[in-house]
Amino acid sequence: MKKNVKDVxxxxxxxxxxxxHYPVARNEICAITELSTPSVSRIVNKFIEDGCVxxxxxxxxxxxxxxxxxxxxxxxxxxxxxxxxxKTLKAAIIDAKGRLIRCDETNSQCVTAxxxxxxSPDELTRAIFAEVQKLIARKGIGIDKLFGIGVAxxxxxxxxSGVVRFSASLSWENVPFKAMLEKVSKVHCVIDNDxxxxxxxxxxxxxYNSKITAxxxxxxxxxxxxxxxxxxxxGITNSAGEIGHITHDVMGMLCGCGKIGCYQTNVIxxxxxxxxxxxxxxxxxxxxxxxxxxxxxxxxxIAEKYIHNVARLLDNIVCxxxxxxxxxxxxxxxxxxxxxxxxxxxxxxxSASSYLQYPLSIKKSKYNxxxxxxxxxxxxxxxFFRNVAQExxxx
Numbered sequence: 515m516k517k518n519v520k521d522v523x524x525x526x527x528x529x530x531x532x533x534x535h536y537p538v539a540r541n542e543i544c545a546i547t548e549l550s551t552p553s554v555s556r557i558v559n560k561f562i563e564d565g566c567v568x569x570x571x572x573x574x575x576x577x578x579x580x581x582x583x584x585x586x587x588x589x590x591x592x593x594x595x596x597x598x599x600x601k602t603l604k605a606a607i608i609d610a611k612g613r614l615i616r617c618d619e620t621n622s623q624c625v626t627a628x629x630x631x632x633x634s635p636d637e638l639t640r641a642i643f644a645e646v647q648k649l650i651a652r653k654g655i656g657i658d659k660l661f662g663i664g665v666a667x668x669x670x671x672x673x674x675s676g677v678v679r680f681s682a683s684l685s686w687e688n689v690p691f692k693a694m695l696e697k698v699s700k701v702h703c704v705i706d707n708d709x710x711x712x713x714x715x716x717x718x719x720x721x722y723n724s725k726i727t728a729x730x731x732x733x734x735x736x737x738x739x740x741x742x743x744x745x746x747x748x749g750i751t752n753s754a755g756e757i758g759h760i761t762h763d764v765m766g767m768l769c770g771c772g773k774i775g776c777y778q779t780n781v782i783x784x785x786x787x788x789x790x791x792x793x794x795x796x797x798x799x800x801x802x803x804x805x806x807x808x809x810x811x812x813x814x815x816i817a818e819k820y821i822h823n824v825a826r827l828l829d830n831i832v833c834x835x836x837x838x839x840x841x842x843x844x845x846x847x848x849x850x851x852x853x854x855x856x857x858x859x860x861x862x863x864x865s866a867s868s869y870l871q872y873p874l875s876i877k878k879s880k881y882n883x884x885x886x887x888x889x890x891x892x893x894x895x896x897x898f899f900r901n902v903a904q905e906x907x908x909x
Contacts, residue, residue: 524549528557532567533591533610533895537583558584566590586610592655593898594646595891596665597708598638599734600683603628605645606884607653607660608891612718614884615653624649625884635686639695646699661898662701664890665691666708668735670753676705679751682770683735704894708886709755710746713739715881715889716841724875726837730757732824733844736778740835757830758782762823781823783846789816803850820846821853825861832866832874843879854878 524547531546532538538546543554561567566587571580591610596603606625607615614623626645633641646663650656669681676692678684695703713729724741731737736758740747747754758778759771766775779785783799790802793812807813824842831840847854858876879885 524553525557525560528554529561529566529586529590532558532561532584533586536585536611537570537572539581539583543584561590588613591661591895592659593661593891593894594649594663595887595889595894596642596645596663597711597886597890598633598642598665598667598684599708600668600681600685601629601631603630603633603638603641603645604884604887605642605649606887606891607646607649607655608888608895610895612715612888612892614888615649623884624652625887632685635689635691635694639691639698642695643699657701660701662703662894663695663699664704664706664711664892664894665695666706666711666886666890668708668737670751671705671707673704673706673710673748673752676703678705702894702898704890704897706890706893707737707739707752708890709737710739710748710752711887711889711893712843712879712881712885713741713841713889714746714893715885715887716843716879717741717744718889718892719880724837724839726835727839727841728831728835728837729841729843730824730827730831731843732781732827732847734783736781736827738827738831740831740837757827760830762826777823777827781820781827786816786820800846800850803846803853821856821860822864824857825865828857828861828876829865829867837874839875839877841877841879843883843885845883848878848882 527547528543531543535546540554540558544551547554558567562569568585568587569582572583588609588611593608594605595608596605604625604627609615614625616624626649628641628645630637630641642665650660667681668683670679672679676690678686678689678691680687692703692705709729709731712731713727716729717724717727725743727741729739738755738757740755759769759773759776761773761775762777763775767779768774769776769779786799786802790796790813796802801807802813802816808817828840831837842854881888
């Protein structure tokens with residue numbers, strides 16, 4: 515018998531509630547979905563039979579019948595995540611629990627990286643779909659098992675329409691990238707700003723309970739994103755969080771945005787490297803922070819200025835958003851030993867105002883540079899389920 519739209523959307527509504535709230539009991543699903551107990555039981559039993567959901571007894575020291583909890587099977591809801599920064603395209607498959615699919619042969623995180631600097635929108639759409647096909651073929655998954663594709667990129671992006679309004683890093687303006695990718699892939703797609711996607715990955719990790727989470731990105735660009743009660747703060751044009759373009763020095767350098775003295779002009783990695791090369795022929799910004807090189811006066815001054823500026827950025831985020839948690843993401847912060855601790859110490863000792871001294875948790879990213887991939891994959895799956903839930907409400 516062919517299922518009607520309400521049957522299908524109810525099925526996905528139940529599956530999504532398990533995916534978001536696992537482990538969860540059946541009566542909790544009834545409360546979340548507002549479906550009847552018989553309907554939930556029928557749908558859950560079918561998902562267990564199909565291998566999408568697993569059920570087990572909760573540990574209990576009390577008497578009486580043990581509560582049965584439902585958990586999602588990792589491979590039940592799959593999306594693809596892509597990230598492009600103007601130079602490198604990364605792609606991965608994200609499972610139902612917001613985790614990177616691992617390679618069968620090595621059990622390492624299965625992420626592809628393709629160097630393609632200055633790609634046009636057409637070139638990028640074809641490359642993304644080709645990388646996704648390569649990944650699902652490697653795992654023996656059919657394209658019909660993919661719920662959606664999410665792509666994270668720098669710039670001002672209308673996340674609902676998927677139009678890239680402006681990206682200096684990509685040299686794009688008014689590109690309808692979502693529509694272009696959906697035409698090639700034949701699956702629903704989500705396009706979002708890379709920093710907002712990264713923040714959502716960190717928030718969705720379920721490792722801590724946070725009401726207001728902020729992410730500070732410091733690398734070859736400066737950006738921030740804030741999530742309040744699970745909702746990304748986007749602003750009117752989805753450009754909230756452009757902290758790198760706060761004026762830091764009115765007599766400073768010209769920024770790519772057209773303003774003078776933005777934080778971005780003297781904190782990004784390429785600026786640090788250019789300053790260091792006035793004194794030494796080093797190859798990367800991280801060399802500045804190596805103990806032997808940092809003994810030099812010039813290296814010590816560059817490092818101290820960097821630490822001071824990142825601490826000031828933290829202070830700006832605290833003053834504006836008053837978060838309970840801040841995640842710092844970036845190559846130097848992630849990889850240079852003790853740099854994260856030095857930034858936190860500088861913030862707490864010299865930047866934080868006395869009236870803003872409160873229990874603030876400052877953490878490093880847990881995803882080793884893959885936050886945008888994971889976050890946009892999770893956003894793609896949630897977009898799909900939100901649409902289905904809306905269908906159910908309207909049917």
